[in-house]
Amino acid sequence: MTALPPPPGTPSPLLLRLPGGPWAAPIIQALRAGALVVRAEAGVLELSGSGAVVCMQGLLTSDFEKPGDGAFMYAALLTAKGMIVVDGWASRIGSTVRYTVPETGREPALGILTRSVPPRLARTTDRSGELAVVRLAGPHALAIAEAARLPTPPAPGRAINVTLEGAACDIARASDDAPFVLQIVAPPGAAARLAERLEAAGALQGGPPAFELARILAGWPGLASEIDERTLPQEVRFDEIGGVSYTKGCYTGQETVSRLHFRGHANRVLVGLEFDAEPPVGVAVTVPLRQDDRDMGRVTSVAWLPEGSPTATAAGHWIGLGVLRREIEIGARVRAGDVAARVVALPFALPRWDPA
DSSP: OOOOOOOTTOOOOOOEEOOOSTTHHHHHHHHHHSOEEEEOOEEEEEEESTTHHHHHHTTBSSOSSTTOTTBEEEEEEEOTTSOEEEEEEEEEETTEEEEEEEGGGHHHHHHHHHHHSOTTTOEEEEOTTTOEEEEEESTTHHHHHHHTTOOOOSSTTEEEEEEETTEEEEEEEOOTTSSOSEEEEEOHHHHHHHHHHHHHTTOEEEOHHHHHHHHHHHTOOOBTTTBOTTOOGGGGTHHHHTOOOSSSOOOTTHHHHHHHHHHOOOSEEEEEEEESSOOOOOSSSOEEEEETTEEEEEEEEEEEEEOSSTTOSSOEEEEEEEEEETTSOTTOEEEETTEEEEEEOSSOOOOOOOOO
């Protein structure tokens, strides 16, 4: 089985382009040898009630029941044909399930949960206006959280509920290859104060573009750029990043996903790109990738990666993510317009900065 081409008239996916310039250098330094704290642009959907876990188990691509209470995992909601509607991070503490999704996917996710979850089993609530999401990334994230006097889960893939800054807060620890280490869900005031504590303990505070850069470096798909309404989980690294289970019970879209896994392969895959020069791409457009005058895929995200010292303003190169036909091998050369690019494995290696 292979993925089908999009039907005529299907809307084009967006392309995420982060700006070049010196702003990225301190972000890279924090991701390489420190920590980065970001207020995420995310929605928080909540299921509460005795059937909350069972209902989510029947919808998510990951096995939400097996890890037990305190689980935290990456998973998607699919259409009946196995296409990704929205991706996000799900946690379960007691009889409450929270699904944190990109803000652009909040309404589609809420629609699925509202239609699919019987009120007699669980209540679906949009808590996005009441709760903020703060994420901490970088190799020293746990040490800085400890210095800021924040309790942390004992292992990746776990979540805890604690009281901090006078409010109930969920603190979750992501899988090792995720673009962040810790996620804090708390009322906005408490979330802001906790972010300030993390910054005072040594974390660099950044905006949404900083997190997008971390996501690209981690080779993680983004909703509306790498993921659109015709994307199958296997096309955007769900196998590698732990976003899909092939052993759990039934869930919406499982038949297509399982058949593709056991009987075939995806026609396209998510890869890294290193450009020879600034790629000729804007935003909200489809940028084809070509090889030997044949269309082989598209560019999905582009970012400037500084190199040299942490204060570098010019030295560096453009990188990106792209969805390519699977026969294009790592190391191959493709073109985006007039600019050549090399296909590289994900995640990206961070530049090494030696002391002066």
